[in-house]
Amino acid sequence: MSKYSLKYLSQKLNVSVSTVSKALNGYSDINSKTKERIIKLAKDLNFIPNSQASFLRTRKTKLIGIIVPFISHPFFSNIINGIVTSAEKKGYLTIVLKSKDSCDREKILVEKLLSQNVDGIFISLTQETNRLDYLENIKNEGVVLVQIDKISKIVKSSKVVINDQESAYIATKHLIKNGCKKILHYRGSLISQVSIDRFLGYKKALEDHDINYDPKLVVVLNKMTDKQGFETTSNFISKKIDFDGIFAISDYTAVGAIECLKKNNFNVPNDVKVVGFNNWPFSDKLSPSLSTLDQPGELMGNMSFKLFLKEIRSRKNKTNFSFEKKIFKTKLVVRESSF
Amino acid sequence: MSKYSLKYLSQKLNVSVSTVSKALNGYSDINSKTKERIIKLAKDLNFIPNSQASFLRTRKTKLIGIIVPFISHPFFSNIINGIVTSAEKKGYLTIVLKSKDSCDREKILVEKLLSQNVDGIFISLTQETNRLDYLENIKNEGVVLVQIDKISKIVKSSKVVINDQESAYIATKHLIKNGCKKILHYRGSLISQVSIDRFLGYKKALEDHDINYDPKLVVVLNKMTDKQGFETTSNFISKKIDFDGIFAISDYTAVGAIECLKKNNFNVPNDVKVVGFNNWPFSDKLSPSLSTLDQPGELMGNMSFKLFLKEIRSRKNKTNFSFEKKIFKTKLVVRESSF
DNA sequence: CTGAAAGCGCTTACAG
DNA sequence: CTGAAAGCGCTTACAG
Numbered sequence: 001m002s003k004y005s006l007k008y009l010s011q012k013l014n015v016s017v018s019t020v021s022k023a024l025n026g027y028s029d030i031n032s033k034t035k036e037r038i039i040k041l042a043k044d045l046n047f048i049p050n051s052q053a054s055f056l057r058t059r060k061t062k063l064i065g066i067i068v069p070f071i072s073h074p075f076f077s078n079i080i081n082g083i084v085t086s087a088e089k090k091g092y093l094t095i096v097l098k099s100k101d102s103c104d105r106e107k108i109l110v111e112k113l114l115s116q117n118v119d120g121i122f123i124s125l126t127q128e129t130n131r132l133d134y135l136e137n138i139k140n141e142g143v144v145l146v147q148i149d150k151i152s153k154i155v156k157s158s159k160v161v162i163n164d165q166e167s168a169y170i171a172t173k174h175l176i177k178n179g180c181k182k183i184l185h186y187r188g189s190l191i192s193q194v195s196i197d198r199f200l201g202y203k204k205a206l207e208d209h210d211i212n213y214d215p216k217l218v219v220v221l222n223k224m225t226d227k228q229g230f231e232t233t234s235n236f237i238s239k240k241i242d243f244d245g246i247f248a249i250s251d252y253t254a255v256g257a258i259e260c261l262k263k264n265n266f267n268v269p270n271d272v273k274v275v276g277f278n279n280w281p282f283s284d285k286l287s288p289s290l291s292t293l294d295q296p297g298e299l300m301g302n303m304s305f306k307l308f309l310k311e312i313r314s315r316k317n318k319t320n321f322s323f324e325k326k327i328f329k330t331k332l333v334v335r336e337s338s339f
Numbered sequence: 340m341s342k343y344s345l346k347y348l349s350q351k352l353n354v355s356v357s358t359v360s361k362a363l364n365g366y367s368d369i370n371s372k373t374k375e376r377i378i379k380l381a382k383d384l385n386f387i388p389n390s391q392a393s394f395l396r397t398r399k400t401k402l403i404g405i406i407v408p409f410i411s412h413p414f415f416s417n418i419i420n421g422i423v424t425s426a427e428k429k430g431y432l433t434i435v436l437k438s439k440d441s442c443d444r445e446k447i448l449v450e451k452l453l454s455q456n457v458d459g460i461f462i463s464l465t466q467e468t469n470r471l472d473y474l475e476n477i478k479n480e481g482v483v484l485v486q487i488d489k490i491s492k493i494v495k496s497s498k499v500v501i502n503d504q505e506s507a508y509i510a511t512k513h514l515i516k517n518g519c520k521k522i523l524h525y526r527g528s529l530i531s532q533v534s535i536d537r538f539l540g541y542k543k544a545l546e547d548h549d550i551n552y553d554p555k556l557v558v559v560l561n562k563m564t565d566k567q568g569f570e571t572t573s574n575f576i577s578k579k580i581d582f583d584g585i586f587a588i589s590d591y592t593a594v595g596a597i598e599c600l601k602k603n604n605f606n607v608p609n610d611v612k613v614v615g616f617n618n619w620p621f622s623d624k625l626s627p628s629l630s631t632l633d634q635p636g637e638l639m640g641n642m643s644f645k646l647f648l649k650e651i652r653s654r655k656n657k658t659n660f661s662f663e664k665k666i667f668k669t670k671l672v673v674r675e676s677s678f
Numbered sequence: 679c680t681g682a683a684a685g686c687g688c689t690t691a692c693a694g
Numbered sequence: 695c696t697g698a699a700a701g702c703g704c705t706t707a708c709a710g
Contacts, residue, residue, distance in 0.1 A: 003480070005687055016697040021689060031695055046476065048454045052391040052400065053687035056702035061391065063434075063455070071420040072637070074411070074620075081410040084435055088448075093404075093455060096423055096435040109427075115387045116402070116432060137385065141342070226624075255624055281413075282619070285565075285594055287626035298411070344703055355681040360705060370679055392703035395686035 004047045013037055024049065055117065064308065065095040065113035066122040067106060069150070074280045075297050076124065079148060082301015083122055090309060092119070101126040107134045120144035120308045125152060127189040127222070144311045146304045150194055158307035159325040160300050164194050167293045167330040168201025171247050171275045174291075174332060176209045178339060180245030180273055183211075185218045186232055186253050195249065198277070202247055217243065221253060229256025237264050244272055245338075251276035251283050251292055258288070258337060273338040288336030296328050303328070343386045352376055363388065394456065403647065404434040404452035405461040406445060408489070413619045414636045415463065418487060421640015422461055429648060431458070440465040446473045459483035459647045464491060466528040466561070483650045485643045489533055497646035498664040499639050503533050506632045506669040507540025510586050510614045513630075513671060515548045517678060519584030519612055522550075524557045525571055525592050534588065537616070541586055556582065560592060568595025576603050583611055584677075590615035590622050590631055597627070597676060612677040627675030635667050642667070 006024075010017045015034060023030050023038040041047075055061050066083055068076040084094045095113065099106040103126050111134070113121050121138050123145070135155045138145045145157040175183050185202045188195030199218065206213050221228045229248060233256070236243060248254035254276030258268050266272050268288050276283065279294035303326050314321035345363075349356045354373060362369050362377040380386075394400050405422055407415040423433045434452060438445040442465050450473070452460050460477050462484070474494045477484045484496040514522050524541045527534030538557065545552050560567045568587060572595070575582060587593035593615030597607050605611050607627050615622065618633035642665050653660035 006689095007687075017688085018690080018697055018699095019695085022696090025689085029695060034695080048450065048480075050456065050687050051454050052394040052456055053702090054689070055391040056395070056687080056704090057689040059702085065432075071423060072413070072416045077411045077416040080435065081437070084410060084437060088436065088451075093434045093436070093451060095402075095432045096419065097427065097432070098420070098423060111387065112427075112432060115390050117389065117391055141387075255621070259624070280621070282594070282621035282625065285598070285625055286621065345705095346703075356704085357681055357683095357706080358679085360703095361680090364705085368679060373679085389703050392686090393705070395688090395703080396705040398686085 004045050005050070009038065009041055009045070009047065012041060061117045061119055062092050063095060063116060063118045064092050064120040064122065064305075065097060065109075065116070065118040067097045067099055067109050067113070068124045069099050069101040069126055071096065071098045075149075075278050075295060078297025079124065079301040079304075082298035082303075083305050084301075085298075086302045086305035090305075092305075099126050101128065103129045103131065107131075110134045110138060114138065114141055114143060118143060119312060120146060122146045122148060122304055122308070124148045125150040125192075127192045127195070130191055144308050146308050148300060148304050150192060153193055156323055158304075158311060158323050160304045160307065160328070161194075161325065162295055162300075162328045162330050164197035165201040165204070167277070167332075168198035168247065169205045170201075170330075170332050171277070171293060172202045172205035173209065174334065175245040175247060175273055175275060175338060176205065176211065178269075178273055181211060182214075182217065182243040183245035183247055184233075184236060184243050186221055186229065186246065186248040186257070187218060188221060188224070188249050190220060198249055216241070221249070224250040224252050226252050226256030226259065229253030230260040231256075233257040233260040234264075246272060246274045248274065248276050251278040251280045251290060254290055254292070254337075255283075255286065258286075258290070269336065269338050275332075275338050279333055284333075284335065286337075291335045291338035292333055293330040294333050295330055300328055343384050344389070348377065348380055348384070348386065352380060400456045400458055401431050402434060402455060402457045403431050403459040403461065403644075404436060404448075404455070404457040406436045406438055406448050406452075407463045408438050408440040408465055410435065410437045414488075414617050414634060417636025418463065418640040418643075421637035421642075422644050423640075424637075425641045425644035429644075431644075438465050440467065442468045442470065446470075449473045449477060453477065453480055453482060457482060458651060459485065461485045461487055461643055461647070463487045464489040464531075466531045466534070469530055483647050485647050487639060487643050489531060492532055495662055497643075497650060497662050499643045499646065499667070500533075500664065501634055501639075501667045501669050503536035504540035504543070506616070506671075507537035507586065508544045509540075509669075509671050510616070510632060511541045511544035512548065513673065514584040514586060514612055514614060514677060515544065515550065517608075517612055520550060521553075521556065521582040522584035522586055523572075523575060523582050525560055525568065525585065525587040525596070526557060527560060527563070527588050529559060537588055555580070560588070563589040563591050565591050565595030565598065568592030569599040570595075572596040572599040573603075585611060585613045587613065587615050590617040590619045590629060593629055593631070593676075594622075594625065597625075597629070608675065608677050614671075614677050618672055623672075623674065625676075630674045630677035631672055632669040633672050634669055639667055 006017045006020045010020045023035045087094050097109045147159045187199050276292040279292045283290040345356045345359045349359045362374045426433050436448045486498045526538050615631040618631045622629040
């Protein structure tokens with residue numbers, strides 16, 4: 001921390017602490033000469049005011065926290081990037097934390113952020129989040145809550161999501177239009193909203209195109225890894241279950257699936273067409289290049305911060321505020337794996 | 340922030356604020372019955388002590404900051420991940436910031452972190468960092484500085500790096516051993532230490548194997564993108580400069596180079612062999628799969644935090660402390676692009 | 679074992 | 695325009 005304090009400056013210049021504080025904070029009722037002297041000394045000493053002390057009065061830390069399931073992850077690191085960028089522009093600093101997809105950890109992390117008196121908490125829930133007390137607690141503490149992508153339908157707050165159901169519908173329809181009749185769906189957990197919505201979109205697309213929904217073709221994955229994609233596909237092949245398309249909930253699993261298919265001498269896309277989800281760096285550079293749904297992670301991060309700021313400001317000005325849910329559209333990127 | 344305070348608890352229980360504070364902080368000189376009552380109430384109310392207020396006494400925020408050039412980046416997000424994980428285990432929270440490879444921004448961000456009274460700053464310098472005053476300032480403020488990967492040789496602090504020169508030597512030697520005689524090198528900025536060391540390794544490998552170093556074969560890239568890799572390669576081709584190998588400073592540029600080569604009907608690896616740097620997710624899944632140097636980003640992050648903690652503790656215990664430089668070894672991963 | 683008091687570094691309502 | 699004073703919520707040395 002800074003070696004200096006308002007008191008130190010005030011003694012150096014023979015003025016009061018109050019005067020120094022006001023000068024530094026741009027109050028108008030200060031003699032401009034005095035003000036200049038103070039500001040000059042502060043600059044010369046490289047004086048940095050103690051933000052913890054000022055918090056005690058202002059009640060604002062200008063600190064926000066974000067909890068995501070994983071950090072080393074193309075989509076989540078894009079979200080983080082979006083939030084950090086927007087936040088920094090407005091003078092906020094961002095604490096980053098990861099839940100490792102564990103609900104228990106998530107609860108603990110929320111408490112840690114609250115104890116740091118962050119002004120807002122941004123969260124992308126774990127796949128297994130099944131209790132909402134600690135989310136409600138955030139709001140009870142007077143801290144702004146913003147949910148991103150992996151949200152809870154029940155907990156009220158600002159939300160930023162994508163059109164999951166529609167995206168899945170579009171992807172599945174694309175496969176159908178290109179001749180697929182037996183489409184596997186690799187989905188996420190049964191309680192994750194994102195996963196539920198994508199499944200519903202998949203199912204609806206089948207129904208709308210007169211294809212019977214067959215639950216045996218849907219697999220719940222607990223990890224979004226290429227390994228799981230590989231093994232799941234391998235399972236289908238060894239069970240001799242017939243299929244001609246795969247809609248996977250993430251690019252990783254799609255890539256694992258394609259590896260397995262190649263190894264078993266299936267041609268992608270001729271024998272089996274594959275669509276992933278995320279549009280990760282390099283998804284376009286694979287052979288075959290991967291069809292996928294492009295998710296605007298960074299923009300979602302930007303928007304999350306915008307909604308946060310809106311809520312903070314409406315509180316400050318005591319104006320009306322109602323929670324918004326911003327829905328970003330994904331884009332189906334058709335590449336070699338499905339066409 | 341918490342709706343309650345020590346004062347509130349103390350009034351509820353008819354004890355003093357001091358007693359509540361001691362009970363909650365595990366002091367031994369408290370009647371165990373009293374202690375129990377206090378802890379129970381705190382738990383029931385979900386009481387969270389105000390960390391800003393306690394900072395004013397303890398001088399510890401348990402906050403650290405990290406500045407990297409980019410967040411949405413496989414290597415840097417691995418480093419962030421490693422730091423956040425280690426930090427959280429020891430009760431530290433991590434503020435994440437990105438410099439966008441701008442030295443001016445870097446300076447501002449350092450000041451922001453200092454004003455938050457972080458206990459330590461972790462930094463991976465920009466490619467253009469050419470002034471060191473604000474790094475020295477970190478130490479002057481009594482804040483621990485740890486430099487990671489992109490370091491300054493001059494500024495003293497704990498450092499975590501890889502064996503850049505040796506890595507480049509190994510990669511270049513590998514190309515030579517596999518028959519390459521005219522090896523392009525796509526490097527980073529002229530003042531980045533990482534970039535300098537890798538260049539030196541490249542050059543030394545050539546010399547040790549009786550290949551004349553030709554400056555025309557070395558290109559300074561200012562952005563590590565596939566686009567730059569593509570364009571640079573395209574340039575060599577159109578200038579009809581003969582080459583049979585490329586050692587690129589990042590996987591992105593290597594991938595761009597390969598795309599360009601393919602497009603111009605060069606066979607990789609038969610006509611040109613390529614080695615990248617980073618080992619990114621999916622580098623193994625490309626066609627041809629990419630030879631590269633594997634960098635243990637997460638472990639480097641873990642180690643950085645370890646060095647930070649060591650310095651913090653030695654200060655607390657007033658024991659001797661000297662800066663360490665931990666050098667991680669990369670691993671040459673040979674894949675189709677060079678073999 | 680308990681509590682009164684000082685003080686960390688700020689901000690701000692108020693007096694002059 | 696300037697400054698004395700109170701107070702934010704803690705911790706801790708000290709007295710009893």
